Amino acid sequence: MHADHFSMDCWTGRTDPEPDSPRWHQRIQPLQADSPAGVALLGFACDEGVRRNHGRVGAAGGPPLLRKALANLAWHRQGPAYDAGDVVCVDGDLEAAQARLARGVCTLLDAGHLPLVLGGGHEVAFGRRSGPPQGVGGQAGPRG
Numbered sequence: 001m002h003a004d005h006f007s008m009d010c011w012t013g014r015t016d017p018e019p020d021s022p023r024w025h026q027r028i029q030p031l032q033a034d035s036p037a038g039v040a041l042l043g044f045a046c047d048e049g050v051r052r053n054h055g056r057v058g059a060a061g062g063p064p065l066l067r068k069a070l071a072n073l074a075w076h077r078q079g080p081a082y083d084a085g086d087v088v089c090v091d092g093d094l095e096a097a098q099a100r101l102a103r104g105v106c107t108l109l110d111a112g113h114l115p116l117v118l119g120g121g122h123e124v125a126f127g128r129r130s131g132p133p134q135g136v137g138g139q140a141g142p143r144g
Helices: 046-053 058-073 094-110 124-135
Strands: 039-045 081-088 114-119
Touching: 039 058, 039 094, 046 094, 058 094, 058 114, 081 094, 094 114
Parallel strands: 039 081, 039 114
Antiparallel strands: none
């Protein structure tokens, strides 16, 4: 998975002294090509749909803020979780960003991961929904 932007900087927080009290920032790992199947967070940093609908922009800042909010929460998972980075909408090209998001979701599904897309505005739904038909069961769809 090749995200447009990747940083683990937001994954910081409190560390409890008890060994059985981990937090997200202690367990989340950067996604690697050979990572075992797990939950994979993929951000969609995009304001363009909101802007086109004359809404209040700011949704592009959602993915890092959501990661920061998750970072200090207690970890209750048994399996792995990964950060796959962010797809970024550049120069208002919403359609290209949604296509990259769909390919990212496909890539994650094909590798056995459960993608969790962090948005963004409502436009995250189209790109996220476009991925599964391309990535499940080898069905044809745009890749690249």
